[in-house]
Amino acid sequence: MNPTVNIQEILDSPSRRVYFIGIGGIGMSALARYFLSKGIKVSGYDKTETALTKALRAEGAEIHYTEDVAAVPKDVALVVYTPAVPKDHKELVYYQTNGYNVVKRSDVLGAISESSFNICIGGTHGKTTITTMVAHILRHSGYGCNAFLGGIASNYDTNFWSSDNNVCVIEADEYDRSFLKLSPDVAVITAMDADHLDIYGDEEAVQDAFVQFANKVKEGGLLIGKFGLKRLKETTVKKRWTYSLQNDAADIFAARIKIEEGGYRFDVQLKDKVLSNCELRIGGMHNVENAVAAVAVASSLKIDDEKVKAALAAFKGVHRRFEYVIPPKKFSEGAYVQPVLVDDYAHHPEELRALLTSVRSLFPQRVVTIIFQPHLFSRTRDLAGGFADALSIADRVILLPIYPARELPVEGVSSEMILKGVERDDKQVLSKEEFLAWMKQHAKELNKEFGEVMVMAGAGDIDALVKPVKEMLIG
Template sequence: MNIDSIKKVYFVGIGGIGMSALARFFKQRGVEVNGYDKTETDLTRQLVQEEIGVTYTDSETELKKEVDVVIYTPAIPQDNVILNWYRANNYPVYKRSDALQWITESMFAITVAGTHGKTTISTMIGHILRDSGYGCNAFLGGISVNYNTNYWSSDNAVAVIEADEYDRSFLKLKPDVAVLTAMDADHLDIYGTPEAVQEAYIQYTANIKPNGTLIKKHGLKQGAQLKGAHKKSYSLQNTGADAYADNIQMKNGSYIFDVKGNGIFMTDVHLNIGGMHNVENCIAAIAVAKQLEIEDEAIKSAVANFKGVKRRFEYIVKNDKIVYIDDYAHHPEELAALIKSAKTLFSKRRIVIAFQPHLFTRTRDFATEFAHALDMADEIILLDIYPARELPIEGVDAAMIKSKMGNPNVTILSKEGLMSYVTNAPLDLFITAGAGDIDKLVAPIGKILSEK
C-alpha cells in the first residue's frame, strides 16, 4: 500500500493510543479520517476536536462506505460488526502494524521495542529530535507531557515509532535504527514460551534495513544472535557498554550524571523526572541522538526540559507532606523498578502502593513474580484484575497474588474501597500502578491528597 494514494481511511478501534497516533498522522496529511471505538474518552474527544469523525455505535449504519483502506487494532473482538462488514464487502483491511510498516518503508525509521521502557525511550528520542530542531514524526504509546499528545509531525522524513510486541505486530517494521530494551517473557497467551518471546525479538532485529543499526541494552539474553549491520549497546552503569551513565547524583527527585562510552563523553546531564530506570532509558535515547550526530549541547538542553510521559513515574502530587506517583507498570519487572526507584528517591517515606493486575493470563503466569515485587512496599492494596480482552480464568484473581506474598500488610479492595482508604488513611508516599482503568481514579485521588 502506497500511503500517498490513501485519501479516505477508517479506523476500527480509533481510540487506542497507537491507533489514535496513526489517525492523527493521516489527518495531518490531508486524508479524511473516521473511526469507531467502544467508549468515549479524553483521547477520542480530542480527535473529534481535530475534525476526525468518531462513532461509538458498532453498527453498519454508522460506518463510512467511501473509504480507500480500513485499519484495525488486534484488540478488537472477532464479533465486531463494523470490521466484519468491511471484510464481507471486500474492502482493503489491514492491521495497525501494516500501516506502521508502510511508514517505516517510506521514511528513515527509528523503532523502539522491548518488554519495558519503550514508551519512555521513544518519547525521549522524539522529544530530543523535536527540541533540537532535527525533526521527526513521532508515533508513541503514551502521552508526552511536554506536548500533551502521542503524535507529532515534521517535514523531515524521519519516524520514531514505539514497536509493540503484542500479536507479533513489531515484526512488520523495517527500521533504520532499532532499539531493544529487554527480552523478558510477557504475552505468553500469544507466544506460549519465554523462548518464543526471545525468538521474536531476534526476528525484530533481523528486519533492520541493510547498513542499519541496533542499539540494545547491554547484557541481553541471546544477545549474540541479535542482528544488525552495526551494533551498539547501552547500560545504566556497566562500563562495557558503548554508552553508560557515570557520577550519578540525586537531587530533589531529579538526576545529574555524565554519559561515557565509545566516542561519547557528556558531562552534567540533568534529567528532571524520577526513577533510576529512567536514567538508563535516557542513556538509550542519547545513544540514538549521538547516532544521528545531534550536537551534545542540544541533547543536554532537550533532556533537561523533558517532562516525561503521562503514567510513567508521573508525579501527580509532590510537596513536603505527600508524594503521589502514578505509573503504568503492569509487568513484575516494571513494578520492581517502580518501587525500587521510589524507595531510593524517598528513603524516609512509607510506601503504600495500589496495584490493579492487568489480564488474567498475565496474573496466572507471573503471580509469584508480582508477589515478590510488591513485597518491597510497606503496604499493598490489590484491586480486582482488569480483564481487557480476556474472559475470567477459574482460580485466577487478586487473592492469587496475595497468597504468595510474604508482606502481611496487603489488602484487597474495590475501587470504591480504595477511594475511601485514600480519604481516611495517613499517607506520605502513595503509588497507583497498572495498565487497566485504574487511571480513571488518578485525578480524584490526586484531588483528595492535594487537599489533605
C-alpha cells in the first residue's frame, strides 16, 4: 500500500472531502463515485463539461471547468490526480507545494483494494468489456462485487457500484504502469500489443510491464491469459489458464458459434465441462472471445452455470464498445431496412481491426463506412501503418483530425499520415464541421438497398457527433 493513502483515515477525517484533478476521466469518476457512496464530499476540476461530469454533479459532486487556484477547496483530506494532467497544472502545483496529501489515481485504487479479493483485468485492448462482463455476471447472479470499470455499463449506466461482498472487479490500466499498484487474486491478460509508447518507449517494455503485473497475482491465485501470449510463460504464477475464441489448444474456448440478428449463440468449452447454448446479444466476434474470458473467471468462482448464462444473455454491453446506436432491423419487419450505426472507443489498430472484421462478418451484404478520429500525435506517429491497414477493411474511410488529448502537436504528424496508407479509393480527411456537412448531403443515399453500416470510432470527442449523425440517418 502507498503509505500516503489510508482509506479509513480519509473516511474518518474531520473534513471528509476529496478533491479530484481530472474528475471527468473514466477511471477518476469511478473513484469519485466510490467516495460519494461513502458519504464523502467530492469536488474536482476538469477541462470540459461532459455527460459524465453532469452525471457526477447530479450525484452530489462539485465540479468546475476553469484552472483556478482560488476556486479549489482548502479543507481536503486527499487530492487525487490523473497522470494525464500536465505537471504544471496550477491546481496540482498548488496542492503539491502547500503540504497536501496528493496522490495518483492508481495509489487510491491500490489502497481501496488492499484488503479485498481482487479480480483484475488488464490488456492493451478488450479489458473494459471483459471487466464489465465479469462485474455484471457477479452482480446479476447475486454473487456481488465492488466494480471499478473503465467504461459505462449499459445495464446500469455507471462505471462503479458497491456490494457487501468484499470482492473488487477492477479494470487494470497499463498506462503509466498504474496496474502495478494492484494485488490480484485472479488476473486476466488479454493482449500485450505496442501502445503508450510515449510512456514505455518500445513494445518489449510494454510486455515487461505485463509480466510484472502477472507476477503480482497472490500466492494460490489464478492467471487467465489469452492463448498465444508467449511472454506469460515467464511468469511465476503456478495456476494458469489460457482462453481463446475457437482455438481448441487453449484451456477454455468457444465452439459452435452462430450469428443471430447482430448477436451470437455458442458453447464455452471449459477445462472440466461445457457451458452450452450461451447467448450474447451484442455485436462483435471479439466480444464472444471476451465472453469466454468472463465465463472463465465466473467458473473459477464456481458461480452456477445457469446464472452465468442468464447474465450473459442479459448483458447489454458497454457504452462506446460496439454500441448499436441504430441497431440492425430484421428483414421480416419489411423490405426497407434502415442503416446500422455503431459507436466504438477503438483507438488502437488491433481494436479497429477486430471492430471492422466483426462488422464485415455480421453484415456481409452491406457497404461499411468508418469515421475514425485518431487519438494522440504519438500514437498516430508510431502506429500509422497499422491504422491504415485496419481501416482498409471498410469500403469508405473518413478520417477526422487527430485528437491531441494531453499532447502538443508534433511536426509532420497528422491524419494524412494514416490516409496515405489506406488501400481504398473512397477516402478523405474532413474536419468535424465538414464531416457533418458531408453527412447531411449523403444521409439519404446511406439508406439505399440494405442500408449502410456506419461505424464511428475513436477515444477523443468523436462521440459528440454520434447524436447528430443518428438524427440525420433516421430523423
